[in-house]
Amino acid sequence: MHLEGTVLRGREFEPVEGRVVVEDGTITNIEETETDSTDIILPAFVNAHTHLGDSIAKEAGEGLSLDDLVAPPDGLKHRLLRAASTEEKVAAMHRSLRMMERGGTAACLEFREGGVEGVDIIRQALDGRDIEAVVLGRETEAAMEVSDGFGASGARDAEFGELRNATDNAGKLFGIHAGERDSLDINPALDLDPDFLVHMVHPEPLHLERVGDSEIPIVVCPRSNLVTGVGVPPIRELVERTTVALGTDNVMLNSPSMFREMEFTSKLAAVPAAEVLRMATINGADIAGLNYGLVEEGRDAKLLVLDGDTDNLAGAKDVVRAVVRRAGMADVKDVYL
Known part of the structure; x- marks a missing residue:
C-alpha cells in the first residue's frame, strides 16, 4: 500500500x-x-487521558464543582456509573470509541473506574473496534493486575505508595492526577516517581523545577480544566521542561475530539503548532510505549x-x-x- x-x-x-x-x-x-x-x-492521534465510562452522562452536572462532579467515591459521575447497567456502559463507551476512531485517534490512555469489573467493561466496549486502549485500572491492585497499569485519582485521595510499588514490580504504567484543584498534591505525586502526571494546572516554581529535573511527562487537558473552573495549565512553561501530551479527559465534560483539543490548546498557549501536534501524537505514544x-x-x-x-x-x-x-x-x- x-x-x-x-x-x-x-x-x-x-x-x-x-x-x-x-x-x-x-x-x-x-x-x-x-x-x-x-x-x-x-x-x-494518541489521546493521552480519557475517562470513557461517563459516556453515559454527557453534559450532566451543569454548575457543579469539580469535587461534586468527579471526586471519588460519591461525585455525580460515580453515582451515575453505579446506577448504570453493564450493558448501558458498554454501549455508551463503544460509541465514544467509534467516534474517536472516525476522528483519527489510534489509541487512548484510559483511567478506568470500577476495579476489575470496570476493566472488563472497556474490553467489551473495544470489541469490534480498531482503536487501541491502554487501560489503567483504578481502585484496587487486582484492577492493575488485569490491565495495563494503575491510574491514581490523586495523592490527596489516598496513600498510593504500595500500589505504586506493585505497579512498578509488574512492569506496568503508573499515572496520577496532580495539581488539578490546587498545588497541594503535586509534591506527594512527584514523590511517587510516576510514569506520568495528569493536569498540572497549578504548579509553583518549585514544582516546575522538580518536573524539569525528573523529566516526568505530563498530560494536559485544558478544555476539561476550563469546564470545571479550575483554571488552565501553564502549557508553555511545562513544554519547556518536559514531554507534554494532550488528553480530552471526561466524556461527560467534553467530546473526545483531538481536533478540538489541539485547536483550543494552540489558541490558548504560546507554543508552535508543530509542538501541539507532537502533544497529540508522538508524545502520548511515547508515554504509553507505542510504536x-x-x-x-x-x-x-x-x-x-x-x-x-x-x-x-x-x-x-x-x-x-x-x-x-x-x-x-x-x-x-x-x-x-
Whole structure:
C-alpha cells in the first residue's frame, strides 16, 4: 500500500510532497516525489487521558464543582456509573470509541473506574473496534493486575505508595492526577516517581523545577480544566521542561475530539503548532510505549489522511498550522488503524 500527498514527516512534521509506503502494517519508506494528490498524511492521534465510562452522562452536572462532579467515591459521575447497567456502559463507551476512531485517534490512555469489573467493561466496549486502549485500572491492585497499569485519582485521595510499588514490580504504567484543584498534591505525586502526571494546572516554581529535573511527562487537558473552573495549565512553561501530551479527559465534560483539543490548546498557549501536534501524537505514544505517533520508517502505520481540498483546508499556506488550528472531522478522508 502507498499513500500520496503532503506527508508530515518525522518529529518536526516537515511537509514533503510524496508518498508513504506501507508493508505488512509498517512504514517502510517515505519517498519525495511529485504528486497530484491534495491529501495530507499525518500520524493518527494518541489521546493521552480519557475517562470513557461517563459516556453515559454527557453534559450532566451543569454548575457543579469539580469535587461534586468527579471526586471519588460519591461525585455525580460515580453515582451515575453505579446506577448504570453493564450493558448501558458498554454501549455508551463503544460509541465514544467509534467516534474517536472516525476522528483519527489510534489509541487512548484510559483511567478506568470500577476495579476489575470496570476493566472488563472497556474490553467489551473495544470489541469490534480498531482503536487501541491502554487501560489503567483504578481502585484496587487486582484492577492493575488485569490491565495495563494503575491510574491514581490523586495523592490527596489516598496513600498510593504500595500500589505504586506493585505497579512498578509488574512492569506496568503508573499515572496520577496532580495539581488539578490546587498545588497541594503535586509534591506527594512527584514523590511517587510516576510514569506520568495528569493536569498540572497549578504548579509553583518549585514544582516546575522538580518536573524539569525528573523529566516526568505530563498530560494536559485544558478544555476539561476550563469546564470545571479550575483554571488552565501553564502549557508553555511545562513544554519547556518536559514531554507534554494532550488528553480530552471526561466524556461527560467534553467530546473526545483531538481536533478540538489541539485547536483550543494552540489558541490558548504560546507554543508552535508543530509542538501541539507532537502533544497529540508522538508524545502520548511515547508515554504509553507505542510504536506509532510519527510518519517515519519502522513505525506502525497508524495514519490519518485529511482531504486538503475541502472548503475548510483549501488554500492553507501553513499545512501544520492548518491541521492543528483548523482541521476537523469533516476533513477526514481515511483513517488507517
